[in-house]
Amino acid sequence: xxxxxxxxxxxxxxxxxxxxxxxxxxxxxxxxxxxxxxxxxxxxxxxxxxxxxxxxxxxxxxxxxxxxxxxxxxxxxxxxxxxxxxxxxxxxxxxxxxxxxxxxxxxxxxxxxxxxxxxxxxxxxxxxxxxxxxxxxxxxxxxxxxxxxxxxxxxxxxxxxxxxxxxxxxxxxxxxxxxxxxxxxxxxxxxxxxxxxxxxxxxxxxxxxxxxxxxxxxxx
Amino acid sequence: xxxxxxxxxxxxxxxxxxxxxxxxxxxxxxxxxxxxxxxxxxxxxxxxxxxxxxxxxxxxxxxxxxxxxxxxxxxxxxxxxxxxxxxxxxxxxxxxxxxxxxxxxxxxxxxxxxxxxxxxxxxxxxxxxxxxxxxxxxxxxxxxxxxxxxxxxxxxxxxxxxxxxxxxxxxxxxxxxxxxxxxxxxxxxxxxxxxxxxxxxx
Numbered sequence: 070x071x072x073x074x075x076x077x078x079x080x081x082x083x084x085x086x087x088x089x090x091x092x093x094x095x096x097x098x099x100x101x102x103x104x105x106x107x108x109x110x111x112x113x114x115x116x117x118x119x120x121x122x123x124x125x126x127x128x129x130x131x132x133x134x135x136x137x138x139x140x141x142x143x144x145x146x147x148x149x150x151x152x153x154x155x156x157x158x159x160x161x162x163x164x165x166x167x168x169x170x171x172x173x174x175x176x177x178x179x180x181x182x183x184x185x186x187x188x189x190x191x192x193x194x195x196x197x198x199x200x201x202x203x204x205x206x207x208x209x210x211x212x213x214x215x216x217x218x219x220x221x222x223x224x225x226x227x228x229x230x231x232x233x234x235x236x237x238x239x240x241x242x243x244x245x246x247x248x249x250x251x252x253x254x255x256x257x258x259x260x261x262x263x264x265x266x267x268x269x270x271x272x273x274x275x276x277x278x279x280x281x282x283x284x285x286x287x288x289x
Numbered sequence: 290x291x292x293x294x295x296x297x298x299x300x301x302x303x304x305x306x307x308x309x310x311x312x313x314x315x316x317x318x319x320x321x322x323x324x325x326x327x328x329x330x331x332x333x334x335x336x337x338x339x340x341x342x343x344x345x346x347x348x349x350x351x352x353x354x355x356x357x358x359x360x361x362x363x364x365x366x367x368x369x370x371x372x373x374x375x376x377x378x379x380x381x382x383x384x385x386x387x388x389x390x391x392x393x394x395x396x397x398x399x400x401x402x403x404x405x406x407x408x409x410x411x412x413x414x415x416x417x418x419x420x421x422x423x424x425x426x427x428x429x430x431x432x433x434x435x436x437x438x439x440x441x442x443x444x445x446x447x448x449x450x451x452x453x454x455x456x457x458x459x460x461x462x463x464x465x466x467x468x469x470x471x472x473x474x475x476x477x478x479x480x481x482x483x484x485x486x487x488x489x490x491x
Contacts, residue, residue: 072392080380080388087379087415147375150341151431154369155389157361 077156077164078171081139090142091172095135099180102127107187115188121249124184125242128202129209131176133231136169136213140221141230149221149286158283162214166275169210169217177206193255197264201252204267205245211271212237215278218285241270290354291366291438292316293338293469297347300333307333308489309346317438320461320470322480325489331473332371332443334489338471339369339441368432371443371473378417382408382427385416391435402430406456421448429457439469446476458482 085091106123115123143149152161181202184190192198213234220230244263251260292315299309307330315321323331336342338349340363351358351366358366376385386399403409406426416424425448432440440461446454461470461482472479480486 076388080377080384083384084377084379146378147373148377151374151376151389153341154364154374 071160071163073156073160074164074167077160078168081164081168084142085172088142091135091138092175094138095131095172095176096179098134099127099131099176100183102130103180103183103187110188117250117254118246120188120190120253121246123188124180124249125205125246127184128177128180128205129238129242130231131180132173132209132213133234135176136173136210136217138217139165139168139172140214140217144221144224153286158286159279161286162218162279162282165218166211166214166278169214170207173206173210173213174203177202190253192252194252194258197258197261198249198252200261200264201245201248201267204264204271205241205248208241208245208267208271208274209238211274211278212241215274215282215285218282222285241267290317291469292352293439294350294352295338295347296350298334298337298344298349299346300330300337300342301345311347311487313485313487315469315471317467317469318465319485320465320483321472322483322486323471323473323489324475324480324486326475329489331475331489332373335369335371335441335443335471335473339363339367341369366437367439367441368435368437369441369443370428370432370445372447373443374428374431376416376424376427376431379415381413381415382419382430383412385427386430386434389431389434394434394436398434398436402434405460406430407452422450422453425449426453426456429460433460433464437468439471440464441471443473445472445474446479454478 106127143152156164213230216230216234216237220233223229244266248260248263251257295311295313297309298311300307311334313321323334325331333342337344340349340360351363353366376382377388380388382403383399386403387396390399400409403412406429408423408426408430411419411423416427419427425445429442429445432442445457449457458478464470465482470483472483474480
C-alpha cells in the first residue's frame with residue numbers, strides 16, 4: 070500500500086486513540102442498546118427476522134454515531150486545509166475509507182459478540198452470518214465515508230448525516246437483514262448469493278466516490 | 290527553474306470586487322510582499338497564488354523550465370502557511386512534521402528545523418499544549434520542511450516574540466537567495482525584507 074495512505078491512516082488512528090471520540094460513542098451506543106434490548110426482551114424468544122432487524126438497527130446507528138466523525142472532525146478542528154496542502158484528494162479518500170472499514174469492523178465485532186451472548190442467538194450457518202456482517206460493514210463503511218465528507222463540507226454536523234445516509238443504506242440493510250435471518254434459522258441458504266450484491270454495491274460506491282471525491286473535498 | 294505569472298487576477302465576493310487586474314511575474318531570487326488594509330484581500334490573493342482559491346478573473350500560471358504546470362501539482366512546488374493552517378492538536382510537533390514531510394526531507398531535517406525554531410525540547414508535547422507563538426513557529430516549519438522552491442507566508446510574524454521573529458528573518462534571509470518568497474503582511478519589517486511587492490489599497 071502507498072506509504073502516504075498508510076501515513077494518513079496511522080495519523081487518524083493516533084488521533085482516535087488519544088481522542089477516543091468515535092470509538093467511545095460507537096461502543097457506548099452498541100453496548101447500551103444491546104443490553105437494553107436484552108433486558109426489555111426479558112428472555113422472550115424473538116423470531117430470526119426480528120433478531121436480524123434489531124441486530125442491523127444497532128449496527129446502523131453505531132455506524133451513524135461514529136463514522137461521520139472522521140471527516141467532521143477535520144472540518145470542526147480546521148485541519149482540512151492543512152491536510153489538503155500535503156495530501157491529494159485520492160490519498161485522503163482512500164485513507165479515510167480504510168480507516169472507516171477497520172473502525173466499523175471493530176465495532177461490529179463488539180456488537181456481534183454482545184448480541185449473540187446477551188440474546189442467546191446461535192446462527193445455523195455461522196460462516197454465512199460472519200460473511201454477511203463483514204460484507205454489510207464494508208458496504209456501510211463505503212457509503213458513510215463519502216457521505217461523511219459531503220456532510221462535513223456542508224457544515225451541518227452529524228444530524229444531517231443519519232438522514233441522508235438512510236435512503237442510500239436501505240438496500241444494504243434490507244439485504245443484510247434477509248441474509249442474517251437466513252443464517253440464523255437455516256432456511257433459504259441459496260440466498261448467500263446476495264453477499265455478492267453487498268460487495269458489488271460497495272464496489273460501485275467506492276468507484277464513484279473515488280472519482281468524485283476531488284470535487285467534494287476541494288472547495289473552490 | 291520555477292516562475293509564477295499572475296495575469297490580470299481579480300476576485301469578487303458576490304457583487305463586491307476585492308481586487309482586479311493584478312499582474313506580476315516572479316522568478317528565483319524574487320521576494321514579494323502583498324500588503325494592504327484589513328479586508329483588502331491579502332490572504333485571498335496568496336491563496337489564489339497557491340491554487341487554494343480560484344480567481345474570479347485572470348489566471349495564475351506556474352512554469353518550470355518554461356513548461357506549464359497543472360494546478361493539481363502546484364503543491365509540489367510551494368510551502369504555504371497562514372492562520373488558516375492548523376496542525377493536528379492531538380499530535381506532537383514531531384508527529385505532525387513526520388506526517389507532512391516528504392520522504393526526501395527525512396528525520397534529520399525535521400530535527401534541524403525544530404532546533405532552529407527552538408521547538409526541539411517541546412517535540413514530544415501535544416500541539417494542543419503549545420502557546421500561540423509556538424504554534425506559529427510550527428506552522429512556519431511546516432511551510433519550509435520540504436525545501437519548496439516557493440515559500441508563501443500569510444502573516445508570518447503573528448504571535449511571534451522578538452526571538453521568533455529574529456529566527457524567521459534569519460531563515461528567510463538565507464532562503465531568498467534561491468527561492469521565490471511571497472509574504473502577505475502589514476509588518477514593515479516583512480516588507481523591507483522583500484525586493485518588490487503590491488499594495489492592495491491602491
